[in-house]
Amino acid sequence: MPIAGRKKRSSKLPVVLVAPALVLLALFTFAPAGYAVYLSLMKLHVTGGLLGTSSTQVFAGLSNYADTFHDPEFWHSLGRMLLIAVIGVPSTVILATVFALCLDANAARLTTVTRLAIFLPYAVPGVIASILWGFLYLPATSPIGGSVFSYFGNRAIFFTVANVAVWGVVGFNTVVLYTALRALPRDVRQAAEIDGASELQIALHVKLPQIAPAIAMIALFSVIGALQLFNEPTALKPLTNAITSTWVPLMRVYSDAFVNNNIYGGAASAFTLLVMTVALTLGGGAVATRVIGRQGK
Amino acid sequence: MRRPFSKRGAVTAGTATAVALALAACSSGSSSSPSAASSSASSAASGSSQVVHLTITDWDNGMPAVVSAWNASHPDIQVQLIKPSGTGYTLYNKLITDNRAGTNPDISEVEYQALPEMVANKVAISLNKYLPNLSQSYPSSVTSLVQFQGQTYGVAQNICPMVFFYRKDVFAKLGLKPPTTWAQYATDAAAIHKANQKEYLGNFDAADPEWFAGLAQQAGANWWTASGNTWSVAINDAATQKVANYWQGLVNSGAISPEPSWSTQWLTDMNKGNVVGWLSAQWAPNQFPTIAPSTAGQWVAAPLPAWTAGDSTVGTWGGEAEIVTASSKHPQQAAEFINWMNDSQQGLNLLIKNVSVFPAATFAQSSPELQTPPPFMSDQPGYNTLMASVAKGVRDFQIWGPDASVTFSSYSDAFASALQNHTSFTAALGKVQSATVSDMKNTGFQVTG
Numbered sequence: 001m002p003i004a005g006r007k008k009r010s011s012k013l014p015v016v017l018v019a020p021a022l023v024l025l026a027l028f029t030f031a032p033a034g035y036a037v038y039l040s041l042m043k044l045h046v047t048g049g050l051l052g053t054s055s056t057q058v059f060a061g062l063s064n065y066a067d068t069f070h071d072p073e074f075w076h077s078l079g080r081m082l083l084i085a086v087i088g089v090p091s092t093v094i095l096a097t098v099f100a101l102c103l104d105a106n107a108a109r110l111t112t113v114t115r116l117a118i119f120l121p122y123a124v125p126g127v128i129a130s131i132l133w134g135f136l137y138l139p140a141t142s143p144i145g146g147s148v149f150s151y152f153g154n155r156a157i158f159f160t161v162a163n164v165a166v167w168g169v170v171g172f173n174t175v176v177l178y179t180a181l182r183a184l185p186r187d188v189r190q191a192a193e194i195d196g197a198s199e200l201q202i203a204l205h206v207k208l209p210q211i212a213p214a215i216a217m218i219a220l221f222s223v224i225g226a227l228q229l230f231n232e233p234t235a236l237k238p239l240t241n242a243i244t245s246t247w248v249p250l251m252r253v254y255s256d257a258f259v260n261n262n263i264y265g266g267a268a269s270a271f272t273l274l275v276m277t278v279a280l281t282l283g284g285g286a287v288a289t290r291v292i293g294r295q296g297k
Numbered sequence: 298m299r300r301p302f303s304k305r306g307a308v309t310a311g312t313a314t315a316v317a318l319a320l321a322a323c324s325s326g327s328s329s330s331p332s333a334a335s336s337s338a339s340s341a342a343s344g345s346s347q348v349v350h351l352t353i354t355d356w357d358n359g360m361p362a363v364v365s366a367w368n369a370s371h372p373d374i375q376v377q378l379i380k381p382s383g384t385g386y387t388l389y390n391k392l393i394t395d396n397r398a399g400t401n402p403d404i405s406e407v408e409y410q411a412l413p414e415m416v417a418n419k420v421a422i423s424l425n426k427y428l429p430n431l432s433q434s435y436p437s438s439v440t441s442l443v444q445f446q447g448q449t450y451g452v453a454q455n456i457c458p459m460v461f462f463y464r465k466d467v468f469a470k471l472g473l474k475p476p477t478t479w480a481q482y483a484t485d486a487a488a489i490h491k492a493n494q495k496e497y498l499g500n501f502d503a504a505d506p507e508w509f510a511g512l513a514q515q516a517g518a519n520w521w522t523a524s525g526n527t528w529s530v531a532i533n534d535a536a537t538q539k540v541a542n543y544w545q546g547l548v549n550s551g552a553i554s555p556e557p558s559w560s561t562q563w564l565t566d567m568n569k570g571n572v573v574g575w576l577s578a579q580w581a582p583n584q585f586p587t588i589a590p591s592t593a594g595q596w597v598a599a600p601l602p603a604w605t606a607g608d609s610t611v612g613t614w615g616g617e618a619e620i621v622t623a624s625s626k627h628p629q630q631a632a633e634f635i636n637w638m639n640d641s642q643q644g645l646n647l648l649i650k651n652v653s654v655f656p657a658a659t660f661a662q663s664s665p666e667l668q669t670p671p672p673f674m675s676d677q678p679g680y681n682t683l684m685a686s687v688a689k690g691v692r693d694f695q696i697w698g699p700d701a702s703v704t705f706s707s708y709s710d711a712f713a714s715a716l717q718n719h720t721s722f723t724a725a726l727g728k729v730q731s732a733t734v735s736d737m738k739n740t741g742f743q744v745t746g
Contacts, residue, residue, distance in 0.1 A: 045741040050446055050526050051417040051699050052742065140565035154717065239561055241503055241713035245706055258390055260703045260736070261418070 033274065040064050040267035064268035073246050074269065080158070081248045085226035088162040092222045095170045097215060100177035101203045115178065119171035126168055130235030133164045138239055152240040161243075164232045169225060173218040180214035181207060216288040223284055227277050230254070249273050349374045349630045352402035353619075354381045354388065359651030366647055367634060374630045376404075386411070386702055392622070393418045401624035403631040407451060408617045409442040410507060410697045410705075416450050417699035421620035423448040427632035434640050434658040438691060443618050445523075445696065451618030452632075452639040455654040457578040458601075458611050458687045459511045462585075464573040465597045467496070475599040479543060482602045486552040489573060497554040497566070498574040501544050503712035504557030506705040507614055511578070513537045514612030514692050516604060521698040527743045530734050532704065533726040539604075541722035548716065555716045564588055576601065578614035579655045579684050582671035593673065598680060600687050609690035616657070655684050662688070700736050707732035 043060035046052025068074050099118055103111050121129065135141045137151035137160060151160045184207065192202050230250040237243040245259065246252040253273065257266030353364070353376055364378045379402055381388045389411045395401045396419060407415050415421040424431060431449050432440045443451040463475055471492055476482040486498035502508045510520065518536040522529050531537075547553040554572055556562040566572040567589040575581065585596060601611050619635035621628050638644040645661040648654045653671055656662055662685055670680035677683075698704060711725035737744050 043739070046417065047741060048526075050523050050528070051413055052740075055417075055419075055741075135561070138562055140562045140569075238504070238557075241555060241557070241717045244710040244713055246710060255706060259386065259706045260700075261390060261393055262703075262736070 033271075036267045036271055036274075039264055040271050043264045060264065064265050065272065067265060068269045068272055074249070074252065077246050077249045077252050081226065081229055083158050084162045084165070084229060084248075085223065087158060088166050088226055089219065089222045091162065091166045092170055092173055093215060093219050095166070096173035096177055096218060097208075099170070099174040100181055100211075101207060103174070103178050104181040104207065105199050105203065107199065115175065118174050121167050122169065122171040124168065126165075126231035127235045129168050130164050130232045133160075133167070134236050134239045152242045154242070157240070157242040161229075161232050161236065164236070165225070165229065168232075169222065173222070176218055177211060177214055180211045184210050212291060213288075216291045220281070220284045220288050224277070224281055227273075227280065347373055349627045351376045351404060351625075351627060351631050351634060352379055353377070353404040353406075353634075354379050354402045355406040355619075356381055356384045356388070357406070357652045359648075359653070362651045363638060363644070363647045367637060367644075371634075374627075374634060376634055386705070389415065389702070392420045396420045396623060399624045401622040403622060403625035403627060404635055405620055405622060406617050407620050408615065409453075409613075409693075410510070410701050412443060412451055412618060412620070413445065413697050413699045414701055415620060416445060419623055421450040422623050422625075422628060423450060424452070424621060424632050425449055427621075427629050428452070428636050431636070431640070434660055436659055438693060439657045441695070442616075442693060442697075451620045452635045453616075453618045453657040454639040454648065455579075455616055456657045456688055456691060457580055457613050457615035457655065458684065458691050459515070459576065459578045459614050460581065460683070460687060461599045461601050462575045462577055462581055462596050463498075463599065464570070464592065464595045466595050467570075467573040475597070476602045477600070478606050479602045479604055483543075483547055483552070486547060487550065490552040495571050497552065497572050499576055500554040500556050500558060500563055500572060501548050501712075501716070502557045503555070503716050504560065504709055506708035508558070508576070509540070509708065509712075510694070511612035511614040512540050512576070514694060515601065515610055516540045517610075517692075518694070520694050520704070522695045527745055528698070528737060529745045530698065530730060530737065532730040532733060533723065537726060538723050541726055545722040549719075559588075568592065580615055580653065582673040582680070583653050585673045594676060596673070597677060598674065598683060600683070609687070610692050611687055611690045613691055613693060655681070655688065698733060698737070699742060700733065700740065703736040704729060704733045 041060060041062070041064070042057050043064065044055055045058045046055040048054050102108060103115055103118075108114075124132070136144050137146050139147040139150075142151075150156060188210075189202050189206050192206050197206070228250065229248050233243050233247050234251060234254075237245070237247070245255040249269065250273070253266050253270045256269060257263045351374060355378060360378055364376050368375050381391070383391070385408070388405070389407065392401055392405060392407075392415065401420065405420075407421070412421065425448055428449070431452065432444065435453055439453045439456065440449075443449055443453050461475065467489065468475065471488060473485050473488065476485050482498070489496050489498045510518075513520070513536060516536040516539055518531070518534055518540070520530065520532045520534075520537070522531070544553070548555055554563065554566065556566070558575075558577075563572065567575070568591050570592060577584075581598075586593070589596075600609070603610070619639060621631040621635065625631050638648065639656075640658050642661060642664070645654075645656045645658060646664060646666050649656065649661075649664060649666040655667075656664070667681040667685070670678055674680040707729045708725075711728040712722070714720070715722055715725040734744055
């Protein structure tokens, strides 16, 4: 009897422990997402009179999704976002890795100050950073040659936006990698030093493979960050004709819902994006796990 | 217009404080403190339930003086001014969203181009029941901006005809006269840019659709027309295409700046003297002190250039009415207040003094208060006389669309892209047209064509 009782209790315990997380997840993630899906299947329909004296919310089927998929601008905005990701993600990862390895080098001095200096941009809110960089780029105010070179040109604009984003996040990622480096056991590198390996050789062949899981993780976070690109282009938009209100997908969602007052269409593009983001994150996560797993062996 | 008016608020601060101080002499001494005293006195006398409390959202800075003057003389209807978190479409979109929750203020400021959209979204209620004699003070051109299918949805406050501002020093140096036709404007723009490659006579504003709409109105465009319950939309009509092609020519020649008004670049250029002209509207003098403080005393207002010499037709940029919202529990009192503010000599005098409006009500257009020019135009004593004369030529669209916000955001995107990629302006117009029509059809409005 006592044994059976213990068994029973232990079978309930996991449920109890997991319940709060599940309830919160259901309330604050699935419920709003479900409501967004519901809205995305609706539309407003006005009847009667020139200005529509009565309007009702009617079932629209998948027409909002069809509109999103048939709108070339949606695909263009995705393309622009991916282009910025292609520029921004590798830059972030490479710069953060280089900075972290430099900071961790035996010859490095003033590491505390340098680390703080590299980290500082992360503490600057994205909107402020964009305005700050905007003034550096703008011909009227540019101290870095904005009147000679157009930072808002058709091609330059992608690097311009990516630069603001990368500047903001490199510091954080550097600290993550630096912490990973400090946590590594010292014996391997000491063995390498005794064997006569140079600082560069140690960095590339000893440290780098050991922090590969951390690098994979910051790469994944950077990809997710790129998919959420919104602040930087939105803050730069008033400065240039190069950025439209649908320049990246999230700007389009915002513009649909709160500028064009079409929350239904906005919900449809938002949900489409959500599905794409989750798919990419899971895919990226699987790759990262494989990298980490291989490293573990 | 959103930004002109938002800026107007901020900018008028200087003007407003000066005038408000003057007004404070007669108003704050006899208004704010007595209003509190008299309202409490009246509530003590007649029971607190007698006092009706109203709220109004308005972003114009001179408004507190106007509201407190009303509160002083109307102890039973106390109005509280709320500064909205944003101007223009930021406010309108919030009004539409909050309307679903029934939490809107009793009264709001709404510009003419957004009023049909406010009606279509049931934010604004008909005032016919409360103000049956409203249209008597207004010319039909103004009435048509606030009255749809026999129902009046707002009390018109002001009209803002477009006006051309130029730097008299630059024009004198080059021996130019203010252009009276668009052909001459183009020639002058080329001459100014040739004399100094850094200087431009003006800018093409892709961020501000209403600026372009005003120019199209002058050329004879009618973006929306209504017949019965059916709409027709003609944003890419021949008149608008003429305007678009004209500006494409100027932009391509390099004689006109492609930077939108109120962009950082444009503000710097105006203040440094790189942009020496501005196709603006009646409210511009209230904007100038923050736009181009270092060029004060050099600006002159002139009628907008015409398509054919001598034609006085002109479009508008900006202008607003006050609406009573569907959320209001005291629509009768709310209607009385906005009627006093926008359609009585007392209310309009306060608005002229504090908010620098050019009144829409005909009787007030010859007010003695209008004899003084706005401070920035002190060298041009006849400024308001010029406004009164150009106001006679004002031509609006028959009606603004029920989804003008879609049209406007589409304009900004399409024309910004056209400027950036050097593509056709008329193709951009086509995009605006199809975005507007498809949104109207999708929402269920009857649209021909």
